[in-house]
Amino acid sequence: MDRPPPDAEFDVIARITSRVSAGLLPLGPGDDAAILASGAVWTTDMLVQDTHFDGRLSPADIAYKAVAANVSDLAAMGAAPQAMLLSLGLPDADGAWVDSFADGLAEACHRWRVALVGGDTVRAAVVIVNIAMGGHCVARPMTRKGAREGDALWVTGTLGVAGRAWQEPHPPEASLAAWRRPDPPLDAALALARWGRVTAAMDLSDGLATDLRRLTVASGVGASVDVDAIPGGSGDVVWTGGEDYELLFTTGPSDDPRPHVEATGRRATRIGTMTGAVGDSGWPTPAWTHFAGAA
């Protein structure tokens, strides 16, 4: 499999948004989801065979993952999912494949209380799954932009579990399970949004190294990470594994989000402190990540 390098993704987005004026949006591209003038929040996520999944995922897993990735984006902004549109590209009309896919889709829709309201199906050389999902914020939206010097840096859950599924040749079954069925902390994220003391938040989809840098760049601060505190250990996979679908967030220095997160059955762990200057943070940067023009 061939995951897209984050720098290339950034470049494509920058090239497009620099040419397309986006007059309507209060928030716009660059956060996990877009907030429309109506107050609705929308996000979209595309999974492509051989890039995002291979034969180790069943059709039901693929559908479940696609829904979960969008739920994760909405959760990171403090938005509850409501409706989604599915575009499905298939090499052929294989009834058993479609039935399995639909079962995974139904399971995920039930899990996160989101309705499939429309879609498109096309023929394609590989399996393509695109979901666009809309929801509504339960409180003031959380974004990547509000972290301040001195704020505490937190993550939910355990990092690096799903990442081992595609980084290691013989990953443990627990890693495969986490990779097949992501469990974004929707309830914890909504609880944090209602609490109102989160200063910045985003979901961890591309790995801590990449996503933390995005948060610091968006907020205009740096971050000092206590490597020994990271839930999941200090191995490279917690930094670069990706697909954690956990929440990375900041609070005021003395705020304690743990009761709100733990009430939903998830753990929150403080892993560092935000610092004054972007780029002084000293956490590892994988060789394949270079943010042209961002640092």
Add this chain to the structure above:
Amino acid sequence: MDRPPPDAEFDVIARITSRVSAGLLPLGPGDDAAILASGAVWTTDMLVQDTHFDGRLSPADIAYKAVAANVSDLAAMGAAPQAMLLSLGLPDADGAWVDSFADGLAEACHRWRVALVGGDTVRAAVVIVNIAMGGHCVARPMTRKGAREGDALWVTGTLGVAGRAWQEPHPPEASLAAWRRPDPPLDAALALARWGRVTAAMDLSDGLATDLRRLTVASGVGASVDVDAIPGGSGDVVWTGGEDYELLFTTGPSDDPRPHVEATGRRATRIGTMTGAVGDSGWPTPAWTHFAGAA
């Protein structure tokens, strides 16, 4: 190129929707777009290289077509576009390709006054463009379901022009131009929605034979078509060409929509009358179209 057979598309949708309960939606899958409880209207459309386009389309054309296809879906329901999400799959990060694509996107966004508010970019073996677009109805939504026996059947514009671009080995330049840059009758559709006398409407994306059958099935009526009246002639391409992106609609027997359509610079032509029974209509059905369970 290999356009997906409509019957296979129907089967996939039926298999999925039969397994996924969709509790929230007042309208739901099956019309051109979905109307959410909030009153927002959303649609999505996926274009895949080698299925929907080939080297005769520039990156700018591909972007423009993708926006147009979604605008056409919203227009058919009487909805004005507002915002869209773009998912883009690319084999590599080719700056010139992306710049051309962005220019076509910007042109289309300006043409139909719609803002790009978010998206996703991924690596894929072929170019994949998915747009999800939201808007709002300017009046009571138009749907496929309201046509009654005796109603007049109308189309906007001229049929079969774009279809010749991919059905013929050496199509005229006007066909290539229409195929590259679809011009859905948004203003005419909104004028018809405000007029309030349209009983059923849908956009013509898969060809008159396929789409008219969908409208009759949705409304539970038949249709008798005056073949000589079809704007574009009586050749097979007006029935099966597809990609017309014109509006197919019905009105009461003595209503005249032409002033409303013509005020927007588009033509409306009466091509037939709705009849009492589904399936008695006698218009040609291409061999590749068989609607399992629908007729």
